[in-house]
Amino acid sequence: MDFDVAVVGYGPVGKLLAIQLGRRGHRVVVLDRNEADYPLPRAVTHCSDVARILQSVGLPPSAIPDITEPYDDLYVWRNGDGETLVEVDWSGRGESGWYNTYFFSQPALEARLDAIARGLPSVRVLRGWEATGLDAAAGTVTARRGSERTTLAASWIVGADGANSRVRQWAGAGWHDEGYFHDWLVVDVKPGPELVFPHIAGQSCDVQRPATMVPGGPGRRRWEFMRLPHESTADLDRTAKAWELLAPHGVTPDNAELERHSTYTFQAGWARQWRAGRVLLAGDAAHLMPPFAGQGLGAGVRDVMNLSWKLDLVLRGLARPELLDTYGSERSHHVQAFVRFSVELGKVICITDPAEAAERDRRLIAERAAGGKPPAPPRPGLGPGVHAGAAGGRLAVQGRVSAGGVTGRFDDVFGGPGALIARDSRALAGPDLTALGISPVALDEVADVDGTYTRWLSELDAPAVLVRPDFHVFGAGDPAWLAAQFVAAVQGQRDAAPRAVPVARQ
Numbered sequence: 196m197d198f199d200v201a202v203v204g205y206g207p208v209g210k211l212l213a214i215q216l217g218r219r220g221h222r223v224v225v226l227d228r229n230e231a232d233y234p235l236p237r238a239v240t241h242c243s244d245v246a247r248i249l250q251s252v253g254l255p256p257s258a259i260p261d262i263t264e265p266y267d268d269l270y271v272w273r274n275g276d277g278e279t280l281v282e283v284d285w286s287g288r289g290e291s292g293w294y295n296t297y298f299f300s301q302p303a304l305e306a307r308l309d310a311i312a313r314g315l316p317s318v319r320v321l322r323g324w325e326a327t328g329l330d331a332a333a334g335t336v337t338a339r340r341g342s343e344r345t346t347l348a349a350s351w352i353v354g355a356d357g358a359n360s361r362v363r364q365w366a367g368a369g370w371h372d373e374g375y376f377h378d379w380l381v382v383d384v385k386p387g388p389e390l391v392f393p394h395i396a397g398q399s400c401d402v403q404r405p406a407t408m409v410p411g412g413p414g415r416r417r418w419e420f421m422r423l424p425h426e427s428t429a430d431l432d433r434t435a436k437a438w439e440l441l442a443p444h445g446v447t448p449d450n451a452e453l454e455r456h457s458t459y460t461f462q463a464g465w466a467r468q469w470r471a472g473r474v475l476l477a478g479d480a481a482h483l484m485p486p487f488a489g490q491g492l493g494a495g496v497r498d499v500m501n502l503s504w505k506l507d508l509v510l511r512g513l514a515r516p517e518l519l520d521t522y523g524s525e526r527s528h529h530v531q532a533f534v535r536f537s538v539e540l541g542k543v544i545c546i547t548d549p550a551e552a553a554e555r556d557r558r559l560i561a562e563r564a565a566g567g568k569p570p571a572p573p574r575p576g577l578g579p580g581v582h583a584g585a586a587g588g589r590l591a592v593q594g595r596v597s598a599g600g601v602t603g604r605f606d607d608v609f610g611g612p613g614a615l616i617a618r619d620s621r622a623l624a625g626p627d628l629t630a631l632g633i634s635p636v637a638l639d640e641v642a643d644v645d646g647t648y649t650r651w652l653s654e655l656d657a658p659a660v661l662v663r664p665d666f667h668v669f670g671a672g673d674p675a676w677l678a679a680q681f682v683a684a685v686q687g688q689r690d691a692a693p694r695a696v697p698v699a700r701q
Contacts, residue, residue: 196345196346196347196348197222197348197349198223198224198350199216199222199223199349199351199510200212200216200221200223200349200350200351200353200506200510201223201224201336201347201348201351201353202223202224202226202352202353202355203225203227203336203352203353203354203355203361203362204227204354204357204360204362204478204480205225205226205229205232205355206233206305206355206478207238207301207305207308207478207492207495207496208355208477208478208479208495208498208499209225209353209355210305210309210311210312211248211252211308211496211499212353212355212477212499213225213312213315213320214308214311214312214318215252215500215503215504215507216318216506217312217315217317218252218315219503219507220317221506221507222317222319223317223318223319224318224319224320224347225312225319225320225321226321226322226325226338226347227320227321227322227323227324228324228325228326229322229323230322230323231322232302232306232309234302235302235383235455236301236302236383236417236454236455237301238301238486238492239299239300239301239409239410239411239412239415240296240297240298240299240409240492241297241489242289242295242489242490242572243288243289243290243292243294243295243296244290244291244493244497244590245297245493245496245497246291246293246294247291247292247606248496248497248499248500248666249304250293250604250606250607251500251612252308252311253311254304254308254311255293256293256294256297259303259304261413262299262300262303262304262412262413263297263304263412264297264298264410264412265294265296265297266285266286266294266297266298266394266410267285267287267294267296268285269285269286269395269396270282270283270398271283271395271396271397271398272397272398272399272400272543273397273398273400274400274401275399275400275402275403275552278556278560279560280400280556280559280560281559281563281569281570282569283569283570283571285396290590290591290592290593291593291666292592292593292594292595292604292647296489298411299412300411300412300415301492303412321338324340324345325338325340326338326356326361326362327339328365329362329365329366329474331352331365331471331473331474332472333348334349334350334351334473335348335349336349336352350510351475351506351509351510352474353474353475353477353502354366354477354480355476355477355480355495356480357478358479358480358483360479360480362476363476363480363481365474366471366474366476367468367471368467368468368469368474368476369467369468370464370465370467371464371465371466371467372462373462373464373535373538374463375462375485375538375541376460377422377460377485378421378428378431378458378459378460378461379419379420379422379458380419380420380432380436380437380440380457380458381417381455381458381459382417382420382437382440382455382456383411383415383416383417383453383454383455383456384411384415384417384418384441384446384451384452384453385414385415385451385452386414386415386416386451387451389450390450394410395408396409396410400543400544400546400552400555400556402546402548402549402552404420404421404423405421405546406418406419406420406421406440407419415454416446420440421545422458423547424547431458432456432457432458434453437453437456438453441453461485461486462483462484462485463483463484463535463537463538464482465481465482465483465527465531466480466481466527468523469481469522469523469526470519470522470523473516475506475519475522477495477498477499477502478498478499479491479495481498481527482494482527482530482534483534484533484538485541487537487541488533488536488537488572490533490537490572494529494530497526497529497665498522500664500665500666501665502519502526503665504613504663504664504665505518505522505581505685507632508631508632508685513630513631513685513686514685514686515686517687518581521579524579524580525577525578525579525580525581527578528575528577529575529576529577529578532573532575533573536570536572539570540570543555543559574589576588577667581663581669581681581684581685582667582668582669582670583670583672583677583680583684584670584671584672586655586657586660586668586670586671587668587669587670587671589668590666590667591612591660591662591666591668592647592651593605593612593647593666594643594645594646594647595645595647596608596642596643596644597641597644602642602644605648609634609636610634611632611664612662612663612664612665613631613632613634613662613663614661614662615628615633615634615635615636615659615660615661615674615677616636616637616638616648616659616661617635617637617638617658617659618637618639618649618652618659619637619638619639619658620637620640622637622658622659622673622674623637624675625675625678625679626678626682628678628682631681631682631685632663632664633661633662633664633678638652652671656671657671657672658672658673658674659672659673659674659677661674661677661678661681
């Protein structure tokens with residue numbers, strides 16, 4: 196069986212990659228050793244740019260209220276005495292036009308992604324098939340299901356097979372370990388109708404038992420309890436223990452259903468190589484982080500958006516394979532910032548020494564009283580790659596526009612985020628970028644409904660901005676120069692985008 200891309204692993208990352216490539220007409224095979232999706236919750240939160248990614252496959256949060264719900268509130272950290280240490284603002288909307296925070300049901304979301312992937316004629320899903328080896332030079336993956344054996348040939352192979360990725364091992368990609376390990380019991384609950392919780396996310400920094408309490412998507416709540424030094428994993432991972440830990444929160448077998456409980460070892464690290472020849476890594480196969488910043492799933496789907504548009508150009512012969520080297524350089528830099536931020540949050544939360552906790556509490560309470568800002572997620576942008584200037588590599592905004600009688604969010608109106616957006620249509624006379632996924636958009640011909648793009652160009656102090664198909668900015672400046680530089684960048688005609696971007700004043 197011969198394909199353009201073989202994906203090992205059919206979790207949310209594998210599904211999304213199959214959809215993005217399949218919709219572009221590429222022949223994709225995905226194999227997974229499990230006969231069906233994992234039926235219980237795992238990830239429960241995502242941010243605004245993940246909402247935009249879901250929008251790109253027809254699953255915006257507004258269309259799936261049974262799966263995901265916005266969280267427009269604070270994330271409150273308290274110590275064992277109930278004193279507030281930190282209030283992290285998770286409210287409002289992000290650049291992508293969606294709420295900054297959502298809580299969702301991963302099994303339900305994966306079911307929708309599965310239906311979309313299976314509906315694409317160029318995508319083939321092989322359930323129950325376990326990858327047993329790969330030959331990177333030949334571009335083949337061997338697999339088995341019971342006594343059956345098969346060999347899949349593909350131009351490119353993507354390992355999306357999770358934390359214990361065999362593809363990563365076979366490819367010799369290496370691993371950087373941050374040396375962070377903590378065991379936590381994750382408990383998911385379906386409260387009965389008589390059990391009402393305030394719609395609030397909280398973090399208990401109690402030395403007696405650090406714990407997390409958050410929504411778990413519509414109709415669910417999640418608790419996470421840290422294993423204490425004197426406990427074993429077996430002690431913690433028991434149904435009776437889960438109910439014991441839930442009891443102080445008013446949750447009992449009489450008023451709630453225990454959907455699942457499982458102990459996880461929170462880890463932190465990333466692959467040293469994201470590409471080894473024709474083998475690429477994505478999702479947990481490429482990086483792991485503690486859940487304290489809620490960015491694990493988001494990191495994986497961002498990998499997909501970065502990889503899919505570049506792989507599409509390579510497969511269509513519009514870019515050289517070396518373009519895929521920028522996938523790892525861009526994404527690894529971004530991921531490392533979130534991994535380290537998550538670890539730093541964990542170092543604050545996972546304290547069981549009373550003296551150390553007292554010092555932490557004193558410091559955080561004093562900082563809050565003095566008006567200090569709570570820890571905010573990093574805004575790292577992308578690492579070295581296909582972008583130029585100070586604006587390059589940053590996340591692009593999404594506003595509401597009106598064109599051709601259609602009014603809505605930018606991506607829905609123009610069929611995706613990739614665009615060269617200019618103030619004046621006369622400035623868009625440069626190279627045609629539509630084959631590269633970039634649409635020409637002139638604000639003198641399009642209604643900027645909320646003024647989002649007019650303000651953005653003013654902030655950038657530029658007549659135009661080029662947005663890549665993965666929502667990130669290539670650069671801002673003169674539109675003809677941007678178009679020419681983008682073509683050169685994806686075709687490998689230059690080593691890196693120059694820092695200085697010419698600007699044509701109007």
